[in-house]
Amino acid sequence: MKTVDTIARVRRAFHVQGWSVKRICRELHVSRNTVRKILRSDETSFSYERERQPQPKIGPFHEQIDKMLSDNRVKPERERLTLVRIYEELRTFGYGGSYDAVRRYARSWAKTQGSATATAYVPLLFPAGDAFQFDWSHEVVVLGGVTVTVKVAQVRLCHRRMMFVRAYPRETQEMVFDAHDRAFAFFGGVCARGIYDNMKTAVETIFIGKNREYNRRFVQMCSHYLVQPVACTAASGWEKGQVENQVGLVRERFFTPRLRFKNYNDLNAWLLDKCVAYAKAHRHVDQTERTIWEVFEDERDKLIPYRVPFDGFHATTASVSKTCTVRFGNNKYSVLSTAVGRPVEVLAYADRIVIRQDGTVVAEHTRAFGRGETIYDPWHYLPVLARKPGALRNGAPFQNWALPPAVDRVRHRLKDVEDGDRQMVAILAMVPQDGIEAVEAACQEAIDQNVCSAPVILNILARQRDPAPAITIVTPDALRLRHEPSADCSRYDSLRRIN
Template structure:
């Protein structure tokens, strides 16, 4: 078929230049019948479609090809056969045609199949306070000069379209709890339904339809906030399309170009400000007479009241090593020396680690998200120093131990004493009974008097523990002595003579 350019040249030659059909055919190398067709139809382009494709070779093998193509469609992308493999399978059955015929047939089959299975969608409406949607995304930022992939929790109110975004270093269950708490505290309430995908931190088992077996701790959180969880159909992201769209919007508007921050806390403060600024500046997609923020303020009156923070920790059993440490999330955390030899329970929060033994807290640390780090609390090792005072100088937990000013002065002065380590350990041991402020005050009093020995400081603490002397009793005048008695030892001599 002639191209659009050839058709244009023929039309110009005849209508503008006045050439005859014979001259156009000779000079432009186009047949006279084609020239007449162009001029008579007055069309600027022609297209040809074959009305019927006989497929003489592939015709008898259509059923086999359909069987392979339908089976292929139901497999994952990694398990699907390529067209070359399908061609080879059909050849093994006796097909003698070309690969190109198989390729053309597969393309037509896919096109027809797509038209048959094309899905239509119904616009959704959510009443105020009815539902929110939750999802995760992974974004790349620079934190203190280091490139880090952060996990970003997205929560969106379906009616007002108000968005909430918060970044974490992990995508674990305690982060899910913290993200919900921070979002509901910001919204000052929550909705009656929460729409999720089938994330492992919420759903343990997917059954037929909408039936799910939810994680026990996740159900506790939903019960605390009076939320009914709803899980989407697997691989059906359109069921929570609002938050899916929010992921792309936040990535484009908030994380492009790449952010540079000093800490995760600074990033989250900045993200919250951006969410508010975006909501104030953009119109609601349906309620075009108001902004998203205005629609959100109206919806606030329909939200379920904020029930306060949920005790959102993820519990894991652990054992205590002989060095008084517990391993969790690729790091080690110190515990009280009395906990050695018995199992403990690690309660991981989004920002801290609490370790319990028989229900009693034996350690609490700020959470670390590095790898291979050891987080010490030197006070956990003070009871061990009573048996090994020399460890105070070279013990790893005491390398960067910052004591109160007066105690640090006493420690520096005792370093030169022959038994300085033992004396300092005795002073540190008093903290468990008297408290750190009392020991600090005793050290300061001793320094004010120019001494710094453990005996003096322990004596000061002992005097501070003793109750004040009782007030002197008031004696009636009738019982008071008018004359002070005089000691007369001569009376003892009279007693000797009497014997």
């Protein structure tokens, strides 16, 4: 097939220079049929595509190669086979053709599949303050020197295109609550609708159409913030396409290359700064003369005012073991020894664990996300120490106990005393009554006096608790002088003469 340069030369020679067809064929070395085709069609280029590619050797293996290509297409990208591997696998079935035939067949197969699955969409437009979209993504980071997969909550304001990103160790319901609260506090308000996929922490049952049975606690959160939840159609991620696109953008812009931080707090502070920096540096897709941050700032008043935080916990019941611990999430947490023998309610927040019994808080700990950890509060075991003071030396809750410096020095000195453990327990038993500050002051006073013993410290605490009344001297009226005495030395002279 002749190139476009040859076609242009033929056209100019005939229409501009007035050459005959015979001369064009002689001068340009082009056949008469080609010249006539160029002049009759008035086209500037010609192309030829074979409508049917004969594949005599690959024909008997259509079923095998179709199955291999179909299976390969649904695999994760990292696990997909190359065409060379597919060609090698096909040879094990007896295929004796060339690799080029397999490549051409795979290309035509992909073209056919692409046209069959292509779908058209309608662009969506959201008014200011109308809706936000929520989704999760999984990203790989290095925290404290350990490579972990974090769960990233992503929130997107549909009209303003403002994003909020925060990382968590889990995708549990309390993390959903915390992500919403922090996002609404950052935005300074709430949209009227929230668009979600059918995540288990929100949707319990999917009915026909848009009807859903939402989780009770999730409905409480939406009611608190005055949000109407809307769930997407199953397997229809395009209904929340903005946040779906945001997932890829955040992965490319924020998490590549792999991030390294000490803990989640440092990571989330950095992510929040990146969200603000991105909004200030990029133009709004609909209002190209302004940045995303400018649009976001100007239209804050269209949001529903942010209320007080929602008490976002996930509640479950648990039993208390004889060692005063409660198991939750593959870890153990200590409780007050008085709670042993009765069930408790565990309130799991995103960052802490609160344990209640009969409406009274019996423990509160920073949440642990490892496995097999035991989190102790030594003060929970204080009533047990009163009966078993010997446990102070080897008890697991009391190892590496971070006591105030003065109290710790007293404990260290009493270790060498015969009944030192009992004395130390007697001192610690005063903390609930007098407070740790008063006990520390009493221990410091005892150290200054170089006398470290329980009776001395308890006596100091008693004096601080009930100080003695101030000494005051009152002279009765009968003993008051009526006449003020005067200094007269002659009186002594008169007494001397009498002697």
